[in-house]
Amino acid sequence: MHMADALISPVVGGTMLFLSAGIGIYSVKKVEKDIEDNKIPLMGVMGAFVFAAQMINFSIPGTGSSGHIGGGLLLAILLGPYAGFLTMAAVLLIQAFFFADGGLLAYGANVFNLGFYTCFITYQLIFKKVTLKGFSRKTIYIACILSAAIGLQMGSLSVVLETVLSGKAELPFKSFLILMQPIHLAIGITEGFITAAVVSFVWNTRPELIERTTKGLSLGNISIKKVLVTLSLATLIIIGGLSWFASSNPDGLEWSIEKITGSDELETEGVVYSTMGKIQSFTSIFPDYSFKSEKKETEEELKDMIREEKLESNSETVLVAVIGGGITLFIALMTGFSINIYKRKKNKKQDI
Structure with missing residues (x-):
């Protein structure tokens, strides 16, 4: 459900960027107060895991569409809502800049659509409420499925509203809404099952990690090495194994747009769009998760190349995914380390 720049106006895009930046700054301040050394590597591993998982589209039977997990809920459950939101922001930034997945303007x-609703609404009001009296396999599955499904419904509704507010007449509100909500309900339920499976594993392995994070308590000195190793191996399996079986069908957003307009992309005109396109064309060294051609394509030529040729081979996708996962791991780790270093320096100054 990554929005392209063509779906959003500069005003709406700028407003949403300002809003998300404000939430990000607030999250940094909250994370600064309780970040722990053993949570930093978990941020890195979970960032890489979500990056890999978002690459694997699963088919929605009978629709010709596909979907992938958003990952916001999973990040919130394992990291807490604030660190989860920051990790999601890092994943999406890497996807936009290096892989041209999602627009820079958008x-x-x-x-906001993929991180805010799951980290701060459904995680807080549904997942924590359902598991309030204790964790079990049953409560985990109920909490995850409800939270993921409702969170994605909110996110997909936001996409529709943002598009309408941007004045995109090609996508009438009613028609767009009727297509977006049901398909993302199916995607959300599937994500709920996947999230529950991962959370159940972590809970069985280190119940303290899930239980303390849900209550907003310190992790203390609990060892999470087994969790880190297993999730790292799972990331490699997703990249190297499941990527061969990923669906090539358009995702829910592209499918909805194509049903209405006959194309999965909208035409754009204007200095802002052309500037953003040029910047992204320059920074995206792996457009559409493939190696960029040596030929210097324009933005439109690059899109045509991706649309017509797709990937030269799936092995190329695997290699690019490994690189992307490594970049995400590094950025997420650096985010945690930077916040931790700033916290220590601030505390040191206060002690003096």
Whole structure:
């Protein structure tokens, strides 16, 4: 459900960027107060895991569409809502800049749609409420499925509203809404099952990690090495194994747009769009998760090349995914380390 720049106006894109940046700054301040050394590597591993998982589209039977997990709920459950939101923002930034997945103008909207609702609404009001009296396999599955499904419904509704507010007449509100909500309900339920499976594993392995994070308590000195190793191996399996079986069908957003307009992309005109396109064309060294051609394509030529040729081979996708996962791991780790270093320096000054 990554929005392209063509779906959003500069005003709406700028507003959503400002809003997401404000939530991000607030999250940094909250994380600064309780970040722990053993949570930093978990941020890195979970960032890489979500990056890999978002690459694997699963088919929605009978529709010709596909979907992938958003990952915001999973990040919130394992990291807490604030660190989860920051990790999601890092994942989406890497996807937009290096892989041309989601527009730069639409970056703030994508962060809000995929991160805010799951990390701060459904995680807080549904997942924590359902598991309030204790964890079990049953409560985990109920909480995850409800939270993921409702969170994605909110996110997909936001996409529709942001598009309508941007004045995109090609996508009438009613028609767009009727297509977006049901298909993302199916995607959300599937994400709920996947999230529950991962959370159940972590809970069985280190119940303290899930239980303390849900209550907002310190992790203390609990060892999470087994969780880190297993999730790292799972990331490699997703990249190297499941990527061969990923669906090539358009995702829910592209499918909805194509049903209405006959194409999965909208035409754009204007200095802002052309500037953003040129910047993204320059920074995206792996457009559409493939190696960029040596030929210097324009933005439109690059899109045509991706649309017509797709990937030269799936092995190329695997290699690019490994690189992307490594970049995400590094950025997420650096985010955690930077916040931790700033916290220590601030505490040191206060002690003096």
